[in-house]
Amino acid sequence: MITITCDICKKKMDNPITDKTFFYYANFSMCEDCKDKIEYSVKPQVRAKEPFAMDWYQKTMRDTLGRAAQRSRA
Numbered sequence: 276m277i278t279i280t281c282d283i284c285k286k287k288m289d290n291p292i293t294d295k296t297f298f299y300y301a302n303f304s305m306c307e308d309c310k311d312k313i314e315y316s317v318k319p320q321v322r323a324k325e326p327f328a329m330d331w332y333q334k335t336m337r338d339t340l341g342r343a344a345q346r347s348r349a
């Protein structure tokens with residue numbers, strides 16, 4: 276059995292299915308709940324960003340994930 280720990284909420288996931296129950300982005304592993312939360316918090320920034328730039332998006336996702344991971348560690 277494979278167990279992966281969510282980097283954001285530290286929840287353990289047994290037998291994770293990539294892109295279904297478990298998501299991987301910018302060296303962060305995350306569960307579906309956390310992926311939804313991260314996307315939700317990034318979405319307004321993405322909408323406001325004009326013109327949209329992929330490297331900006333990737334950096335924003337990394338920063339948001341890093342902050343979220345730090346918060347749960349404290």
Ligand SMILES: [Zn+2]
Nearest residue numbers: 281284306309
């Ligand atoms: Zn999580």
